Every structure is written in structure tokens, then in C-alpha cells.
Amino acid sequence: MSTPIIQVEGLSKVFGGVHAIENLSFSIQQGHIHSVIGPNGAGKTTLFNLITGIYTPTHGDIKLKGESIVGLDPSQLAPRGMCRTFQNLQICMNMTALENVMIGQHLQFKSSLLATLFRLPCVVQADQQAREKAAELMDFVGCAKYLNTEASAMPYGALKRLEIARALAAKPDILLLDEPAAGLNGAETAELDTLIQKVAQSGVTVVLVEHDMKLVMNISDYLLVLDYGKKLAEGTPEEIRHNPDVIAAYLGG
Amino acid sequence: MMQALKSPRLGGLSALSCVLIILPFTLSNSFQLDVAIQVGIAAIVVVGLNLLVGFAGQISLGHAGFMGMGAYMSAILSGTYGWSPLLALIFAAICVGGLAFLIGGPILRLKGHYLSMATLGLGIIIAIVINTESWLTGGPDGLVVEPLSLFGWALSPFDEYHLLGISLSGTQVWYILIASLLVFAVWLALNIIDSPTGRALRAVHGSEIAAQVVGVNTAHYKVKVFVISAVFASVMGSLSAHYTGFITPNIAGFHHSIELITMVVLGGMASTYGVILGAVILVLLPQVLADLQEFEMLAFGLILMVTMIFMPKGLLPTLLNLLNKPKQKTTSEEAA
Amino acid sequence: MLAELLQYLFTGVTLGATYALVALGFTLIYNASHVINFAQGEFLMIGGMSTFFLLEAGLPLPIAILLSVLLAGALGIALQKFAIAPAKNADVVTLIIITIGASIFLRGLAQLVWDKEIHAVPAFSGDTPLVIGGATLLPQNLWVLGISVIVVLALVYFFTRTLTGKAILATSMNADAAKLVGIKTQFILMLAFALSAILGAVAGVVVAPITFTAYDIGIMLGLKGFVAAAIGGLGNGVGAIVGGLILGVTETLAAGYISSDYKDAVPFVIILLILFFLPNGLFGSRSTERV
Ligand SMILES: Nc1ncnc2c1ncn2[C@@H]1O[C@H](COP(=O)(O)OP(=O)(O)OP(=O)(O)O)[C@@H](O)[C@H]1O
Ligand SMILES: [Mg+2]
Numbered sequence: 001m002s003t004p005i006i007q008v009e010g011l012s013k014v015f016g017g018v019h020a021i022e023n024l025s026f027s028i029q030q031g032h033i034h035s036v037i038g039p040n041g042a043g044k045t046t047l048f049n050l051i052t053g054i055y056t057p058t059h060g061d062i063k064l065k066g067e068s069i070v071g072l073d074p075s076q077l078a079p080r081g082m083c084r085t086f087q088n089l090q091i092c093m094n095m096t097a098l099e100n101v102m103i104g105q106h107l108q109f110k111s112s113l114l115a116t117l118f119r120l121p122c123v124v125q126a127d128q129q130a131r132e133k134a135a136e137l138m139d140f141v142g143c144a145k146y147l148n149t150e151a152s153a154m155p156y157g158a159l160k161r162l163e164i165a166r167a168l169a170a171k172p173d174i175l176l177l178d179e180p181a182a183g184l185n186g187a188e189t190a191e192l193d194t195l196i197q198k199v200a201q202s203g204v205t206v207v208l209v210e211h212d213m214k215l216v217m218n219i220s221d222y223l224l225v226l227d228y229g230k231k232l233a234e235g236t237p238e239e240i241r242h243n244p245d246v247i248a249a250y251l252g253g
Numbered sequence: 254m255m256q257a258l259k260s261p262r263l264g265g266l267s268a269l270s271c272v273l274i275i276l277p278f279t280l281s282n283s284f285q286l287d288v289a290i291q292v293g294i295a296a297i298v299v300v301g302l303n304l305l306v307g308f309a310g311q312i313s314l315g316h317a318g319f320m321g322m323g324a325y326m327s328a329i330l331s332g333t334y335g336w337s338p339l340l341a342l343i344f345a346a347i348c349v350g351g352l353a354f355l356i357g358g359p360i361l362r363l364k365g366h367y368l369s370m371a372t373l374g375l376g377i378i379i380a381i382v383i384n385t386e387s388w389l390t391g392g393p394d395g396l397v398v399e400p401l402s403l404f405g406w407a408l409s410p411f412d413e414y415h416l417l418g419i420s421l422s423g424t425q426v427w428y429i430l431i432a433s434l435l436v437f438a439v440w441l442a443l444n445i446i447d448s449p450t451g452r453a454l455r456a457v458h459g460s461e462i463a464a465q466v467v468g469v470n471t472a473h474y475k476v477k478v479f480v481i482s483a484v485f486a487s488v489m490g491s492l493s494a495h496y497t498g499f500i501t502p503n504i505a506g507f508h509h510s511i512e513l514i515t516m517v518v519l520g521g522m523a524s525t526y527g528v529i530l531g532a533v534i535l536v537l538l539p540q541v542l543a544d545l546q547e548f549e550m551l552a553f554g555l556i557l558m559v560t561m562i563f564m565p566k567g568l569l570p571t572l573l574n575l576l577n578k579p580k581q582k583t584t585s586e587e588a589a
Numbered sequence: 590m591l592a593e594l595l596q597y598l599f600t601g602v603t604l605g606a607t608y609a610l611v612a613l614g615f616t617l618i619y620n621a622s623h624v625i626n627f628a629q630g631e632f633l634m635i636g637g638m639s640t641f642f643l644l645e646a647g648l649p650l651p652i653a654i655l656l657s658v659l660l661a662g663a664l665g666i667a668l669q670k671f672a673i674a675p676a677k678n679a680d681v682v683t684l685i686i687i688t689i690g691a692s693i694f695l696r697g698l699a700q701l702v703w704d705k706e707i708h709a710v711p712a713f714s715g716d717t718p719l720v721i722g723g724a725t726l727l728p729q730n731l732w733v734l735g736i737s738v739i740v741v742l743a744l745v746y747f748f749t750r751t752l753t754g755k756a757i758l759a760t761s762m763n764a765d766a767a768k769l770v771g772i773k774t775q776f777i778l779m780l781a782f783a784l785s786a787i788l789g790a791v792a793g794v795v796v797a798p799i800t801f802t803a804y805d806i807g808i809m810l811g812l813k814g815f816v817a818a819a820i821g822g823l824g825n826g827v828g829a830i831v832g833g834l835i836l837g838v839t840e841t842l843a844a845g846y847i848s849s850d851y852k853d854a855v856p857f858v859i860i861l862l863i864l865f866f867l868p869n870g871l872f873g874s875r876s877t878e879r880v
Contacts, residue, residue: 366819371860371861373812378854514686518680519686557686558687558690558691
């Protein structure tokens with residue numbers, strides 16, 4: 001097997017007295033849809049925040065493509081091919097939907113200050129290209145009709161997909177989605193299901209935190225179950241489904 | 254679809270140019286033209302400040318400090334040390350930009366009220382230094398400034414000039430200069446806003462964390478826009494000093510800083526034309542209210558409060574919203 | 590030498606006590622509503638000016654002080670009700686401009702109702718100085734210190750022992766939860782503004798005999814109070830007191846030993862240095878922001 005895209009070793013995060021993540025080790029294989037599940041407050045979002053550099057670990061190591069990334073901030077991880085969405089929407093409400101996606105292309109379309117100030121033809125051209133690509137991505141996630149809508153005027157479900165489009169615009173090798181189906185209705189969740197699989201098929205490793213068990217069991221290659229910040233179990237959907245600890249935690253708890 | 258992907262910019266710029274061209278013909282005396290020039294100077298400063306406050310969402314309550322530094326460096330270098338005013342202006346802008354760069358790093362890590370505290374402090378410190386070092390700055394009594402001169406050609410508001418066979422007063426030449434600079438500044442600002450840099454700045458405002466996650470080095474962009482807006486202020490400080498021919502430490506003071514930020518917020522944050530409207534109102538209002546004499550302060554405070562309470566988004570965005578409301582209905586019907 | 594230092598300390602602590610009261614006013618309002626009230630300094634001005642003119646009108650000192658403090662309290666309530674409450678969801682900057690508008694308005698009102706002159710309120714109990722270790726201490730300095738201590742103790746009692754005080758604390762921690770358990774948050778906000786205005790006015794009255802008073806003294810005092818509050822960490826009561834004292838003492842020492850011209854710059858240099866290293870002040874929370 002090739003080296004995993006993510007390797008987590010002995011990871012801990014303490015807030016005050018709360019051990020949000022405690023001595024956690026696992027790895028994520030390239031190209032997988034790898035889901036992280038667990039009850040509310042289990043530490044799933046904290047784990048994402050640690051992996052994406054938003055929090056610094058109290059202990060432990062995280063490797064991306066074999067290189068330790070502890071201590072790097074989020075903006076240094078994007079160039080290494082990592083991007084994510086948020087459980088609590090992080091949309092720029094002061095911009096249009098299209099511009100929100102264009103932000104995702106930041107690393108591909110930077111220009112020098114001088115070229116920007118005088119809007120040299122190269123900037124105009126790059127901008128046009130960026131717009132077209134962003135529009136394609138919006139189409140891909142099913143937000144095409146909101147192209148020039150102000151983000152603040154869009155419905156919740158569309159904003160969730162807009163976040164995915166923005167993350168995809170950064171051309172990640174690994175994409176972390178934190179509860180993308182929360183607040184979506186049945187039809188929207190089904191669309192999301194297909195969308196995630198399309199993303200995975202294009203070669204992107206997807207890490208998914210989700211409470212919707214049907215969705216998770218349906219599309220995941222591998223699962224990690226967290227409880228009180230610790231690993232309760234891991235394995236394929238089939239293994240997890242029959243794991244007595246998981247059944248106890250979910251039914252008993 | 255291609256049409257929808259284009260961004261309109263020429264319309265606003267040509268409208269602004271038209272207004273600026275017609276304006277002097279509607280003004281009846283040189284006093285009014287002088288007010289127009291003051292408005293123009295303030296407008297350029299706040300177009301720059303708006304990049305920082307309105308677009309990137311970073312408060313500055315000390316921007317007059319940068320303007321004051323520009324003004325005093327120009328005045329002192331061109332007066333006491335005999336530099337050419339243009340060279341002094343550029344040198345001042347580089348120094349102010351350098352200061353903003355050095356101090357921007359630690360200051361812009363701060364958020365909300367702590368950022369306002371720090372910028373306020375910075376501005377006040379600059380003003381106090383100018384006030385105190387009177388051997389260099391003339392202190393509270395102020396300083397006389399040489400007229401602006403370019404390659405030996407001095408531009409004083411009190412002289413007559415002949416351009417292409419037309420005879421113009423110095424004030425009129427100044428008007429042309431400031432009006433052209435305003436159009437240029439707006440063009441630069443619009444270029445920045447509608448570029449990857451501008452989107453990164455607006456994302457810093459919208460969601461700093463989202464911006465970071467897609468690779469925007471937010472600290473870098475905050476410092477960048479801080480420097481740009483400081484340079485805008487410095488250049489206009491220099492020009493304003495040469496234009497008025499006399500400066501006092503008030504140009505760097507807390508009150509002036511507050512005036513500048515009020516222009517931005519009152520006119521409409523993140524609206525380039527809005528903040529120009531803000532500059533117009535805040536320069537004109539004291540002139541109008543001066544008739545009220547002892548009621549002036551009272552009225553000014555009241556107007557400020559009432560406008561901000563009822564139009565928290567600022568004048569221009571609120572007005573545009575009112576105008577657009579019926580229109581928006583029709584577009585959403587079309588879409589349906 | 591030592592006498593000189595002692596003298597600076599006396600003056601510094603007195604000044605610091607005043608700043609601490611102003612800073613506590615900032616803290617109260619900040620906790621209750623997350624607003625930085627740039628009109629805070631005006632309450633000092635109103636305390637001092639109103640006392641002076643009521644004394645002029647022939648009222649005895651205690652009555653004049655009481656009325657002035659009540660006037661400030663009423664203005665504090667009016668500020669909350671007519672300027673802050675209607676702008677509930679406004680941006681930080683917008684709220685800053687609104688409170689600045691209010692401060693200009695109050696200043697305009699003061700110069701209209703009273704005048705633009707500088708006034709000296711007579712010392713509460715004479716001017717015969719006490720000499721301690723070669724340094725002189727005016728009775729008024731003792732008044733400032735004594736009243737500051739009493740006010741702080743009263744505040745501590747209010748917030749830890751009374752139901753209303755606890756309700757204010759609860760509202761500042763979680764307004765929604767406070768509403769759910771039946772606390773009238775709008776009333777609490779008005780109370781916070783009233784209290785903070787009263788604090789300001791008390792500070793304004795007790796220092797007026799030392800520093801003089803005029804319609805425009807509120808700006809600098811208010812800004813320094815803001816600095817003191819920020820030194821300690823916005824929203825932290827103990828921090829505000831410590832910040833006020835640090836400010837008063839360093840400012841006086843700097844004026845004495847370095848240069849009195851740069852006295853007013855000292856607070857701002859201090860706060861910049863502190864914020865460079867501690868972005869949330871000395872005692873501000875360093876918790877991780879949630880996303
Ligand atoms: N920034 C923070 N400061 C303090 N405590 C935190 C912070 N972030 C998370 N926690 C705590 O860590 C624990 C794990 O929270 P986390 O948000 O990671 O859970 P989760 O599994 O994502 O839950 P949910 O399914 O509800 O999203 C909780 O007890 C939470 O209160
Ligand atoms: Mg979560």
C-alpha cells in the first residue's frame with residue numbers, strides 16, 4: 001500500500017480541562033472517502049481543526065503526504081493540497097456567490113501589486129478565466145442559478161454547496177467536509193451523495209464528518225468512530241455496522 | 254452568461270468625471286472652489302481608507318496621523334531643507350508606507366476594539382510628537398509651507414497661469430490637479446477591489462478563516478492594504494500642506510482621524526462612491542452648520558448619531574437599496 | 590530624592606484611581622453590550638461642570654454632587670435608550686461613530702447650557718496639605734482615593750451579593766440564556782449605562798478640584814480610561830483597576846523624570862507595547878476562537 005495521505009499519531013487537544021481529542025492515531029488512504037463519525041461533542045470538528053492547522057495540537061503529530069504539518073497555519077496547508085468546509089458556514093457574506101468561489105482560486109490567480117493597480121491586460125485575462133472556471137464549479141455543485149446573487153441572499157442549502165465549490169476551486173488533493181448534509185432535506189442530501197462521489201472519482205481524497213448514517217454508510221470506504229475524543233473503532237462500513245462497541249455507544253448512549 | 258460575468262466600472266468613473274468637469278462652472282467664487290478642493294483631498298484619503306476599513310474590515314482610528322506625517326515631512330523637507338516638493342512628497346510617502354509596514358504586522362493581529370485602541374494610540378502619538386517637537390515642526394503655532402513646484406514651476410493658489418491659451422487662477426489649476434487625482438484614485442481603488450487582491454481583502458472581512466483555508470495569507474494582505482491606505486493619506490497630506498500653505502498639528506489629530514473614519518462609515522463602507530459622498534457631507538456640514546453658531550456642535554453630534562442609527566449601512570448603500578428595491582422584484586420574477 | 594518619588598506616587602495613584610473609575614465604566618458597558626462607549630469621558634465632564642454650576646447657584650456641596658451624579662445617570666440611560674438600543678445590530682465601527690456622535694452632542698450641550706470656560710470646583714475639605722515623608726498630600730487626593738475605594742467596594746458588593754448585580758453579570762456572560770431565565774435584558778442594559786455614567790460622574794466630581802473642569806475635558810480622560818480598560822483586558826473589572834493605576838503612576842513618573850510634554854503620549858505608548866505582546870491585554874482571556 002502507498003503511504004497514507006494523512007497520518008495522525010498520538011494526537012491530543014486539551015481546552016482548559018476538557019480533553020477534546022485524546023491520544024488519537026489513525027491514517028487516511030489516498031483516494032478514499034474516509035468518514036469520521038461519533039456523537040455530539042465527540043471531537044470531530046476539533047480533529048478537523050487540528051488537521052487543517054486552525055488549532056495547534058497539545059501533543060502528537062500530523063503528517064500530510066509524509067511530512068509533518070504541525071505548527072503550520074491554514075494558509076500554508078492550502079498550497080500543500082488541503083482544503084475544507086465548515087460545520088458553521090464560513091461564507092463571505094459581503095461578496096457574491098461567484099466571488100466566494102473565486103476566493104478559492106486565490107493560489108492560482110495571484111498577480112503582482114503593480115499589475116493589479118493598473119489593471120494590466122494580464123489581470124483582465126486571468127480574471128476572466130477565473131470567473132469562467134468558478135462558474136463551472138458552481139454548475140458542478142448545482143448552484144448555477146445563483147451566479148451573481150449576493151451570498152447573503154442565498155438559502156442555507158445552497159450556501160453549503162457553495163462552500164464545497166469554493167474548496168474545490170482550490171484544487172485540493174484532500175478535501176475535508178464537516179457535516180455537509182446538516183440542515184439539508186432528503187432530495188438535497190441525495191444530490192450531495194452523488195456530488196461527493198463525483199469529487200472522489202476525480203481523484204480527491206474526501207474526509208467526511210457526518211451524522212446522516214445512511215449517507216455515511218453508503219459512500220464511505222473507511223470509517224473512524226470517535227467517542228469523548230478517543231478512537232472507539234475503525235474499519236469498513238460493514239465492520240463498523242457489526243462492531244459491538246459502536247452498537248453499544250450508539251444504542252446505549 | 255458571458256455578459257453576467259463582466260463587471261461594470263466605466264460607468265461610474267465617467268459619471269464621476271462628468272460631475273467633476275461640470276462642477277467648477279456651477280461654482281460662483283473661488284471660496285466655493287476652495288471648498289471643492291478640500292472635499293477632493295478628503296475624498297482621496299477616504300477612498301484609500303475605505304480599502305482598509307470598508308473592504309478589509311480593519312478599523313483605523315489613527316489615519317490622520319499618516320496624513321499629518323506626510324504633510325509635515327513635505328513641509329519640512331521642502332521648506333527647511335530646500336528639497337524639491339515632488340521629491341519630498343515621494344520620500345514622505347515611502348517613509349509613511351515603511352512605518353505602516355513595520356507597525357502593521359503587530360497591530361493588525363489585533364481584532365475589533367483592540368485594533369481601534371492601537372490605531373487610535375498610534376495616531377495620537379504621532380500628533381503629540383508633531384505638537385511637541387516645535388524646533389522642527391513649529392509646534393501648535395503651525396508651519397508655513399512652500400507652494401507646490403514642479404521643475405521650477407511653482408503652483409500657488411494666488412497666481413495666474415496660462416494653459417493652452419486659457420488663463421486660469423492658481424486655485425483653478427489646483428482644482429484640475431485634485432479632480433484628476435480623485436478620478437485616478439478611484440480608478441486605482443476599483444482596480445484593486447476587482448482583482449484577486451481585492452477579493453482576498455474582502456474575504457478577510459467576510460470570513461478570515463475561510464480565506465486562510467483556501468491559501469490567503471491574511472496577515473500579509475492586511476498589512477498590504479494598511480500600507481496602501483497609509484500612502485494614500487500621506488500623499489494627500491503632502492498635497493494638502495502645499496495647497497493651504499500652512500499646517501497645524503490638527504491635521505494629525507484624533508479629531509481629524511475621527512472625521513476621516515466618519516466619512517467612510519457615513520458615506521457607506523465598502524462603497525467607493527459612497528465614501529466620496531461621505532467626504533462631501535463631512536466637509537460641507539461644518540460650513541452649513543457654522544450659521545447655527547453655538548448650536549453647531551450639538552447639531553453635528555445629533556446628525557451623526559441619527560444618520561448612523563437609521564442608516565447603519567451608510568448613506569449611499571441605503572439610498573441605492575431604496576432605488577433598487579422595485580427593480581429587484583422584477584429580476585427575481587424573470588428568474589422564476 | 591525619595592520625597593520626589595513619593596510625591597509622584599501620590600499624584601500618580603490619585604490620577605490612577607480616576608482612570609480606574611473611568612475604565613470600570615467602560616468595562617461595565619462593554620460587558621453588558623460589547624459596546625465601547627466613546628462618550629464615557631463626557632460623564633466626567635458632566636459631573637464636574639454640573640457640580641460647579643450648582644455650587645454657583647448656591648446649593649450645598651453634597652446636594653450639588655448628588656444632583657450631578659443623578660443627572661449623569663439619567664443621561665446614561667438616555668444614551669442607551671435613544672442611541673445604542675435602536676442600533677442593536679450595527680457594526681463595531683458604526684457603534685463607535687454613534688457613541689462619538691453622542692459625545693460631540695453632550696459636549697455641545699454642555700457648552701450651550703453652561704459655558705466654554707475652565708472652572709475650578711473648590712476642594713471638599715480645604716487645601717491644607719499633609720506632609721508625609723517630605724511629600725505633600727492634598728486632602729482632595731485623599732477624597733479621590735477614599736471615594737474610589739468605596740465605589741469599588743460598593744461595586745463588588747453589588748455584583749456578588751445583590752440579585753440585580755448578578756443579573757447584570759449573567760446577561761454579560763450569555764444574553765440569550767439570561768433572557769430565557771426571565772432577566773429583563775433591556776432593563777439590565779439601561780442599568781449598566783446608568784451605573785457607568787454614575788461612575789464617570791463621581792470620578793469627574795472628585796478630581797475636578799485637582800484638575801479643573803471644562804466642557805471639553807472629557808475627550809482625553811475618556812480615551813485614557815479606554816486605554817486603562819484595554820491594558821487590563823476589555824471586560825475585566827480587576828484589569829480595569831490595575832490598568833488605571835498602572836496608567837496613572839507611569840504617566841506621572843514619565844512626566845516627572847522624562848518629559849512633561851510627552852505625558853499624554855505615555856498611555857498610548859504603554860498600550861501599544863502591551864498589545865504587541867498580549868493582544869488581549871494583561872488579563873484578557875486567551876481562549877481559542879471557535880469555528
Ligand atoms: N475552541 C474551543 N474552546 C473550548 N472548548 C472547545 C473548543 N472547541 C471545541 N471544544 C470542546 O471540545 C469538545 C469537542 O467538540 P467538537 O466541536 O469537536 O465536537 P463535534 O464532535 O464536532 O460535535 P458536533 O457533532 O456537535 O459537531 C466539546 O466538549 C467542545 O465543547
Ligand atoms: Mg462538529
